[in-house]
Amino acid sequence: MIIQAFLRWVETARTGDRARAANALGRAYAKAEINGIDQQAAEMAMTFLLDDPSPKVRLALVEALADCSTAPRAIIRALAEDQPEIAYVAISRSPVLTDEDLVDIAARGSVETRALIASRSTVSCAVAAAIAEIGGEEEVLILLENPGAGLSQRSLRRIAGRLGHVAAVRDRLLARGDLPSDARQSLAEEVGAALATCGLVRATIGEQRVQRIAREACDAAALALSAAAPQKELPRIVTHLREAGRLTPALLLSALCNGKAEFFSAAIVDLTGVPERRVRAILSGGRVHSVRALIESAGLGRELSEVFAEAVLLCRSEAKAGSEASVPVAARLSDHLRRRSSGASHAIAELVERLAFAEQRQMARDYALLVSREAA
Template sequence: MTAAVRLQASPDSDADALTSASNLLQLARGKTADDRRRLLQGIADLCNATPPGAEASPLLGEIFMIIARQAEQDIRKVLSESLASTAWAPPALITMLALDAIEIARPVIAASPLLKDQDLLRVLVEATLEHQIEVARRPRISSAVADAIIDRGDPAILTALAGNRTAQISEAALGRLIAQSQRIAALRAPLTRHPRLNEALATELFLYVGQALQEAIRERFQISEARLAAAVDAAVRPPLAEPIGIDDALVIDHEEMERRLVEKLDAAGQLRPGFLIRAIREKRLSLFQVGLATLCGFSLDQVRAAIERRDPEALFLLCAAAGIDRAVFSAVVQEIRALSGGWPGHGDGQDQPRPALSPSAAARAFRALIGGAEA
């Protein structure tokens, strides 16, 4: 039986414990490879000899604290790995290791049952970005910790949290993550698969994701296209923000101002299908045209030519190339007709439901249909 077990079994083991402690401390101060090997083996033996549910002696805790303060990084890393899953280690030691270099901190942040919410919140405040990501990945973190992570708003930490399926994240907090996915694309795929995603939140997320993830949402929740169209309509009702950063004293024609706004949004990665839908709902047809041309990579003349056709086929292909969902195309084309004197026309009859197309396929079809046509 090892000294660590005898230390708890009998008061007569004090001498053995002191001898063991003295040996470990002497090895921790040693510089040779053999000292390191024997110290690592001693740490492992002490940890393995402590049965589950047992309490470590104060002397053993003191030994580990001294080692953690004095030993070099590789020794502290082994200590962290050895104590990561134990419930008997000194809490102060675990907290110390959690704030150490990330290679040392990672095992205890991931697994230690001794780290409480206040300890994890301290790591979020005091430690590096890598430490904070590990906290976000930690299994079964509480809603309080999840809320604190979302409050920080860092994309890498939020992405780690979105991928943590065991986190105790509230519906309100998940809604905040979905709102963040409008600017952080990496959040969208893990949120689409998140076990706590419900139909209402999925309908909101639908507005921010691409076609493949939209199909995944449809398959998972069986949301009707009518409801999705209503969600998009509700999302675009707030008025569009005025262009930011353009000197009002400058005399710039309306089209040039809209072009600058679209360029700024595009450069910031904020030019999305939802912006185009908002523009047309706000009866800003020229802004819709400029944004559509930029988002799908065609000229403004080609966009205008698509609108001024006898049927809406070309406009449908353009909207699909820009990522506008087919569920809302009918409403979009009706708004455009009201603003453009009835263009595009109805062709041979009333508008019919249209098949889903990927943006690349729609762009190819549009080129084949309209080519280099001018308005």
């Protein structure tokens, strides 16, 4: 009877009075002060209040119900799709909204709605995946900054693929320890692309040179990331590089000259389809003609296969010599190729010479650092 009287009173009451009554009704329901038939009547009354013309009334109701774990889900769901100030309370606080509710609200809602969902104290992997798939820069940044958001590696890859060109998103992703290696590699390529298109950089050092520097920097980043990545992630990194058109002869030769044998083996496996065990056996102990045949089956020409075979043999000898090796592979290979002056071999010879010089410069830097530390 009380609820029926309440409904009759609501029709003529002023806005402020209706808001206070809605809040009182919601608090009574949340505190379980209503039971039995009265509880059902209270739910009907609250449902009726969803159509109140004043947002103040609906806001008062949601503030009373927001933290209640037994609040009617249909009512909370309706309030979560109300005006922004009302939806904010329901979305940010209500525990009765399910993952399905939140995913649906995110899909049909606005940027602000998705931002509210991303800022919840706990965001499940399913909800985070939905925002990663359809969210814009603002929502995704909030999601990445939320320590309570469950982001799977798949979601992180998706964010990197969709918004890796956005500097703020890229920085947040790169700061994460759980970012997959292939996603980290794609972000490194985004950095290289940003460098290559920077007007100031291009005007300062020239377009052709900046393209070469960016390419070599991306190659160096790929090798560094592959060295730091777990063994099981190498195939995924290599596949990403191949699909992006980055698994070039220059990168493969850089890997050999820099001692990245694991990366080189994984790349050959990916390019040839030959079983990993067989590839490792050929590279570590196969004869020259077997090595060349393997390299050529990876799509590298006959002339290039000769260069790569020589590099493989030099890597073997360096591995046997260990710490006693006095001349780096790149320098020895550069000396071997110095007299070649035609076709692809000439281009590769220039690359190897740059690798050898870069290694020499790094050795000089390391020596200077050591001397300065000893002097200190």
